[in-house]
Amino acid sequence: MRKDRGWRRRASSCGLVALSTLAVVIGGTAAQAQDVLADHFRGKTIDMYIGYAAGGGYDAYGRLVARFLGDFLPGKPKLVPRNMPGGGGRVLAGYMFNVAPHDGTALAMADQSLVLQQAIGDPTILFDSNKLNWVGNPAADNNTIAVWSATGVKTFEDATKKEVVIGATGPNTSSQMAQLTNALLGTKFKIVTGYPGGNDINLAMETGEVGGRASSPWATWKATRPDWVRDGKIIVIAQIGLTRAPDLPNVPLLTDLARNDEDRAVIKLISAPATIGRPIFTTPGVTEATLRAMRQAFDAMVKSAPFNEEAAHEKLDINPVSGEDLQKIVSDLVNTPKPVAQRLAAIIKSP
Template identity: 25%
Template sequence: MLLSNTMNRTVLRISSKIVSATFMTFCLASQVNAQSVSFEGERIEMTVPYKEGGGTDTWARFFGPYMTQSLPGEPVVVIKNVPGGGSTKGANQFARRANDNGLDILASSASTHYTYLLGDRRVQYDYKDWSAVLATPTGGVVYISANEGINNAEEFVNNLDKLEFKYASQGATSIDLVPLLALDLLGADVQAVFGMKGRGAGRLAFERGEVNLDSQTTSAYLKKVVPLVEEGKAVPLFSFGVIDAQGKLQRDPNFPDIPHFGEVYQMAKGDEATSQGFNVWKSFFVAGFVAQKVFLLPKSTPEDIKLAWRDAMNKLVEVPDFKTRADEVLGNYKQLTGVEADQAMDSILSLDEESKKWIAKWLKDKYNTVL
């Protein structure tokens, strides 16, 4: 798969530190009996720092029953939605209150990553204090209201000088950074309406006709937006794509008939390789989508409990019906466990400083957002 090759070669480069840490983990695993851990009769509380109905909520609720099935003792998994602050409210709460006994887990997503990486003043959490047990790559699609009379990406590009758009957003430093920057690079006239408590809220604003442009990650798009397309209410414009083994943007295998952003950028502006803005966009796409959603435990969680969780996630992805249902609900992306989950965390934390500086200036100039 394209995305899998990227993990191995382009995006998730394993440093000597990661190799060393992995070796230590394997040594420790031989000494610790993770099978002695049981959550029988317990309740796992999963904090989802987003409103119900969005991509992260859909993802978390999909995994909940499989976690119950795979964790030792088959504990009940309860979803706790804590939206607000571009996901910082829930993440901050988890950082303050989460117990390290294996009964508290965070469902993190790109908005949570970005606000941390960009030094958002609302952030009171540190990814270095957390350990990943499973990560899910994803993609996304930008789509327009059928009422605008646009039928495809080419018509969209050809009519950019005649169209005005409204986009309901969580905030410029949230996951919406990727679609908002993409649209700005294309030259689209977009008014961002901030204050949404999740992408699900943005989609509902789109359905009510309050905005005419929206984007959703793959899981929410497949479940919530495809029906709108089939009903003739929405028109897909472009996907964000995936990265191949050579670091090039390619079509998302989940949306082979939808052009990726690079194709649409070439329609509008020409060769993307010469554009600093496009390259910055790609850096944030990698940081936010290659490991777009991650389940996290406090790093202080005892090793036997961490290993019980990691073993359970390895078993989870091997459950007979998991792959089929995951492809239908989340999209055709490989779930990352064990060492690959560690590498996914490394990709989040390795965003280059040049991209951070460029985006900080763009945010200030475009949205008067000072980090």
């Protein structure tokens, strides 16, 4: 019995020593990986590409991230924002997938709808969203359908009785929401595409060239046009997401307006990208250590006081989604059941 107890004590001691040794090895390996990444990024410039022209919501969030993310990366590299508009974000996403260096020196923020476009088989998508590496999203936020007050349209029902010209950048959510509501909910939106970015559409609304936008995040309206919200120059007639925004309790979700379960399933699919929000991603082929460091840096950044203080100053809502969660959302969307995806694809053809 004594020998047995002695053996157990020695075994326990050996186990503790082994665990301690393993912890030291793992800790040392992690520290060495950080040192390697710090050496890799130190003195480097990371290009932070933004898929739209300056002045809009994507640009505001992209530049905010570019100011702070480098402080949380090993080696503290400098991030330089660069606008690359075109094709509703397709130009940038294709560049990241096919051209940009695969060493972690290129980050991007492109349209949230691109993943959905891949899910419905859009032939203009020349990349695989599942193979892009998703770093995080600083702002999951409902999109809105908003009209200029001078149009006389005050409710969603009004838009089923009166034509409103909708400005759009291209075959993405800016035009697709109007196509969807025309097809399933009876709106009379006339869609005009070709604007370089959201700010250009806003200017067109001011001049009377168009009467509204069919997909602009609620947080972006509050950040970039707070006077329009305050003074009632724009009227939000519907919101696109899976739950209502807390400060839009009386504005219906598109899913609330669906006429049957089949239509609701299609509307729910096109509403899901609201969670993708303002996505940050990098190229295929980056090392696991690099991607892990980027995701950890993003998570630390969105929790930091300086980042949140600056976001509040710019009136940018922060409602982050981690890179790991974003990668799963992307995968789920890409693998949408075919019948639902095919019906949506038939509706949102390029205008």
